Amino acid sequence: MGDEEGVDKSRRVVFVTVGTTSFDALVKAVDSENVKKELLVKGYTHLLIQMGRGSYVPTKSEGEGSLVVDYFTFSSSIADHLRSASLVISHAGSGSIFETLRLRKPLIVVVNEDLMDNHQSELADELANRKHLYCASPQTLHQTISDMDLNSLLPYTPGDATPVANHINRFLGFPDD
Amino acid sequence: MEKGNGCCFSSVSSSAILSSVAFVVILIFVRVLYVIYCSGRPLNKRSSKPVSTLIILGSGGHTAEMLNLLAMLQKDRFYPRFYIAAATDNMSLQKALLLENSLASETGTVVAETAQFMKVYRSREVGQSYITSVWTTLIATVHALWLMIKIRPEVILCNGPGTCIPLCVIAFIFKVLGIRWSSIFYVESIARVRRLSLSGLLLYKLWMADQLFVQWPQLKQQYPRATYVGRLM
Numbered sequence: 001m002g003d004e005e006g007v008d009k010s011r012r013v014v015f016v017t018v019g020t021t022s023f024d025a026l027v028k029a030v031d032s033e034n035v036k037k038e039l040l041v042k043g044y045t046h047l048l049i050q051m052g053r054g055s056y057v058p059t060k061s062e063g064e065g066s067l068v069v070d071y072f073t074f075s076s077s078i079a080d081h082l083r084s085a086s087l088v089i090s091h092a093g094s095g096s097i098f099e100t101l102r103l104r105k106p107l108i109v110v111v112n113e114d115l116m117d118n119h120q121s122e123l124a125d126e127l128a129n130r131k132h133l134y135c136a137s138p139q140t141l142h143q144t145i146s147d148m149d150l151n152s153l154l155p156y157t158p159g160d161a162t163p164v165a166n167h168i169n170r171f172l173g174f175p176d177d
Numbered sequence: 178m179e180k181g182n183g184c185c186f187s188s189v190s191s192s193a194i195l196s197s198v199a200f201v202v203i204l205i206f207v208r209v210l211y212v213i214y215c216s217g218r219p220l221n222k223r224s225s226k227p228v229s230t231l232i233i234l235g236s237g238g239h240t241a242e243m244l245n246l247l248a249m250l251q252k253d254r255f256y257p258r259f260y261i262a263a264a265t266d267n268m269s270l271q272k273a274l275l276l277e278n279s280l281a282s283e284t285g286t287v288v289a290e291t292a293q294f295m296k297v298y299r300s301r302e303v304g305q306s307y308i309t310s311v312w313t314t315l316i317a318t319v320h321a322l323w324l325m326i327k328i329r330p331e332v333i334l335c336n337g338p339g340t341c342i343p344l345c346v347i348a349f350i351f352k353v354l355g356i357r358w359s360s361i362f363y364v365e366s367i368a369r370v371r372r373l374s375l376s377g378l379l380l381y382k383l384w385m386a387d388q389l390f391v392q393w394p395q396l397k398q399q400y401p402r403a404t405y406v407g408r409l410m
Contacts, residue, residue, distance in 0.1 A: 172332065
């Protein structure tokens with residue numbers, strides 16, 4: 001996993017995304033020395049944080065001897081950032097998760113424990129059980145990064161809306177395609 | 178004596194009213210059961226006539242999943258298409274418009290002829306207190322009623338956002354009253370693995386969706402009347 005064609009091999013970017021939400025706990029965790037240290041140990045060079053509506057602002061860094069850290073709030077499409085990343089750390093939104101899995105990028109999903117009725121963790125847990133990604137909390141993120149073996153992750157085969165479409169068509173009496 | 182006659186008269190008319198009301202209630206009850214029974218079965222027709230379709234969009238992942246499904250449906254069968262999104266949701270209608278625009282340029286048609294885009298007031302914002310939600314739900318329901326009277330779709334596609342409940346309830350009432358028969362298809366979001374969302378649960382328990390689709394086998398086990406269709410994303 002992790003297609004790095006066309007990317008400068010000495011540049012390994014960790015892309016963090018919270019989507020349209022506010023997820024200060026994740027941004028703080030990623031900006032902590034613990035996590036940054038583990039990322040360095042694993043050979044990452046850059047940390048790019050998409051912080052969304054959060055209020056915690058990470059510290060930029062030029063990176064002499066440490067990670068190069070940068071951040072932004074939103075962008076109309078994070079597809080390019082995902083494509084050029086070597087590791088993605090994302091909130092548990094299904095859009096982010098599947099966009100990343102479709103691009104076959106290694107993914108750590110961090111569930112926001114402050115959300116009421118946290119159904120998002122169901123999806124993250126299920127996909128982690130099926131070994132498509134790693135799941136962590138903001139507190140355990142550094143441990144997950146330290147223990148992770150990205151080669152053990154299985155690629156995710158995208159789903160297919162054809163069965164539903166066929167069902168709907170047949171129900172309505174339309175001839176099969 | 179007048180008083181005596183008055184008493185007799187009012188007791189006769191009140192029992193007549195009571196039995197009329199009881200009769201109407203039973204009638205409606207039977208009609209509702211009949212509608213539920215018919216809704217669960219495929220339509221009786223075998224034709225290729227296009228069906229007017231209402232597509233209810235929700236924020237973020239909901240819209241992505243819905244557009245994914247729409248891509249698989251033959252557009253000349255589901256036509257004209259009415260897109261409804263919550264009033265505070267700016268992105269979903271834009272995404273739908275993009276889809277329709279590219280479709281129109283491919284087929285050489287005009288978007289305005291095949292698709293319409295509308296906003297509906299939300300019953301409840303995320304995090305809104307349940308008490309004020311009663312009032313906003315009422316307003317949203319009246320607005321939804323107005324839109325549904327205009328659209329009267331034959332097919333409704335929805336996949337989870339709270340926006341869909343007032344619209345589906347009204348569609349069900351239209352069915353019961355014989356105003357319009359809408360086939361309601363609900364696709365539970367892929368993010369729901371072990372439990373149905375509130376919208377899904379309501380439609381399931383009240384037998385209001387013609388077909389309720391789930392994307393994970395665990396849900397099919399828990400809710401046997403649902404249809405398991407695998408993952409869409």
